[in-house]
Amino acid sequence: MADGAYDGIILGSGHNSLVLQAYLCRAGLHVLCLERNNVAGGGLRTEEWPAGSGSLHNTHSFYHRALTRQPWYADLELEKHGARYIEPDLNVAMLLPEGDEVLEWWTDFDRTVDSFARVSRRDADALRRWRDAFVPVVRDILVPEAQAPPLPADERCTRLLQTPAGRLLLETSALSPHEFVRREFGHPAIQAGLLFFNGLREVDMNAPGFGHHIPALLASDGKAQMCLGGSARLAESLVAAVEEAGGQVRTGVDLARIVIESGRAVGVETVGGERITARRFVASGLNPQQTFLELIDTVHLPATWRSAAAAFRYNLLAPLFGLYVDLDEAPRYAAAERYPELDDAFMVIIGLDSVEDFDEMVLAHQQGRIPPMVMWGSCPTRFDPSQAPAGRHTAFMWEKVPYRLHGAASNWDAEAEAHGRRMLACWQTYAPNLEDAVRHHFIRPVHDIPKLLPNMREADLLVGSLGEGQVGYDRPFPGAGHYRGHLEGLYLCGSCCHPSGNVTGLPGYNAAQVLLGDLGLRAEFGYD
Numbered sequence: 001m002a003d004g005a006y007d008g009i010i011l012g013s014g015h016n017s018l019v020l021q022a023y024l025c026r027a028g029l030h031v032l033c034l035e036r037n038n039v040a041g042g043g044l045r046t047e048e049w050p051a052g053s054g055s056l057h058n059t060h061s062f063y064h065r066a067l068t069r070q071p072w073y074a075d076l077e078l079e080k081h082g083a084r085y086i087e088p089d090l091n092v093a094m095l096l097p098e099g100d101e102v103l104e105w106w107t108d109f110d111r112t113v114d115s116f117a118r119v120s121r122r123d124a125d126a127l128r129r130w131r132d133a134f135v136p137v138v139r140d141i142l143v144p145e146a147q148a149p150p151l152p153a154d155e156r157c158t159r160l161l162q163t164p165a166g167r168l169l170l171e172t173s174a175l176s177p178h179e180f181v182r183r184e185f186g187h188p189a190i191q192a193g194l195l196f197f198n199g200l201r202e203v204d205m206n207a208p209g210f211g212h213h214i215p216a217l218l219a220s221d222g223k224a225q226m227c228l229g230g231s232a233r234l235a236e237s238l239v240a241a242v243e244e245a246g247g248q249v250r251t252g253v254d255l256a257r258i259v260i261e262s263g264r265a266v267g268v269e270t271v272g273g274e275r276i277t278a279r280r281f282v283a284s285g286l287n288p289q290q291t292f293l294e295l296i297d298t299v300h301l302p303a304t305w306r307s308a309a310a311a312f313r314y315n316l317l318a319p320l321f322g323l324y325v326d327l328d329e330a331p332r333y334a335a336a337e338r339y340p341e342l343d344d345a346f347m348v349i350i351g352l353d354s355v356e357d358f359d360e361m362v363l364a365h366q367q368g369r370i371p372p373m374v375m376w377g378s379c380p381t382r383f384d385p386s387q388a389p390a391g392r393h394t395a396f397m398w399e400k401v402p403y404r405l406h407g408a409a410s411n412w413d414a415e416a417e418a419h420g421r422r423m424l425a426c427w428q429t430y431a432p433n434l435e436d437a438v439r440h441h442f443i444r445p446v447h448d449i450p451k452l453l454p455n456m457r458e459a460d461l462l463v464g465s466l467g468e469g470q471v472g473y474d475r476p477f478p479g480a481g482h483y484r485g486h487l488e489g490l491y492l493c494g495s496c497c498h499p500s501g502n503v504t505g506l507p508g509y510n511a512a513q514v515l516l517g518d519l520g521l522r523a524e525f526g527y528d
């Protein structure tokens, strides 16, 4: 197999795989990406529903935070390949249940402070104080850390202790998000809003080590953005960048195993019996159980490595139930009578009242029951009419629900339709015009997610929880946190790696730095 046609093979065509592939191809390597689905891009999925209707729905990611600020976006010239993003000004609006108050997060921070001041002057001051304190933390530490392979914890800590920003980061991250919010903010709705905003990223709000997440989000320049034409356009632009650089993406390929010879990854075998060889590497965009337990024969890996992969944990709070609607007109929220800007809100959060609601949501997940309804969503066509036929709209709501309902994911079979209707009814209480405006609705229950994207085990959209032993240098597990997969020529590049999931492309970007370094090749990276 030594004279294979490809330098390397990448497993799965999530955006991280495609980012990695594009850098490798631009560095002169001949690289093939293999995908089991019939369309490339993983969570960058846009579906037309009903078929032939011209109504587009982004069912596995819509809010792409700070995407155009990611270094690979410019490096890979994705706008040349068709990607276009917008970042709506009123980025997030949380409707308080009485319907007469709204918390607003604007791209203009002063407007965010004004909105918080309507609810609590004291909390608005705290918001500004923490945002100002964290600007250097985000700019000088957190952003560069996310865009590079992680350092060992001791080395990182020694470095952080050398600067005021580093010490502030260490002090704040010693808290849990919950402790941080309760210590620094007083109003229950503001506490809840900040925690939920944080929870959208699936971090355990009770876990020490994550207290810095909320001030970091406040201080971050990058807000939620959307891809014009739908999230799939980003995938299409990545595939175009890969192909322009000579790479290939093959879809509809079921993998049977990664071929190991003399302790080295040298190719793959498909379920159909095809052998494809790789001269220099195999990189996996899949989760650790798929890569190390399902695709590699037991004999090739030490038992300790296999048990570490088997123990890789998933986020309890990550699964999202999706409700998608085709509309004759955009949702009109009752609260817009008092706050007309709500008509142009990008993300709208409804149903959240106080921190106790959040606690109840976590408890319900632990107990496998449906929590009190808290949802968030958008009407994409307000900002991009191309996603529906002229004069019509599409919109959606997502809700966090447990993957195992009453102990088993299959229990959703009997419950999902009724739950979708309950979500719609709840949405209508905030946006009464939906009662007449909905032409069709469809749902995507949580147990459907891993059927389509098996790397998102237990419907965990981050592909692995951000807890003890699964962050930074230790992600996905201690010993594997450097994008290398124990065997020579084997690499990891998906969301199970630092800095984790969501559409950031950074696991793929960092894997490209490691892999090209190992191969003695150079590429133009954004940080050069």
Ligand SMILES: Cc1cc2nc3c(=O)[nH]c(=O)nc-3n(C[C@H](O)[C@H](O)[C@H](O)COP(=O)(O)OP(=O)(O)OC[C@H]3O[C@@H](n4cnc5c(N)ncnc54)[C@H](O)[C@@H]3O)c2cc1C
Residues within 6 Å of the ligand: 011, 012, 013, 014, 015, 016, 017, 034, 035, 036, 037, 040, 041, 042, 043, 044, 059, 060, 061, 062, 063, 064, 065, 253, 254, 255, 285, 286, 290, 320, 322, 449, 452, 453, 454, 455, 456, 461, 462, 463, 494, 495, 496, 501, 502, 503, 504
């Ligand atoms: C309902 C929902 C909403 C979300 N909303 C957002 C959002 O608004 N913003 C955001 O940033 N993120 C969001 N996410 C998360 C985001 O989709 C993921 O974090 C991201 O797609 C992970 O990227 P990835 O490159 O690691 O892998 P994925 O995008 O998961 O891609 C992995 C690919 O590998 C393929 N694959 C799996 N197993 C095999 C196999 N055995 N052989 C071959 N191929 C295989 C899969 O088919 C898939 O194409 C959402 C996820 C869900 C489910």
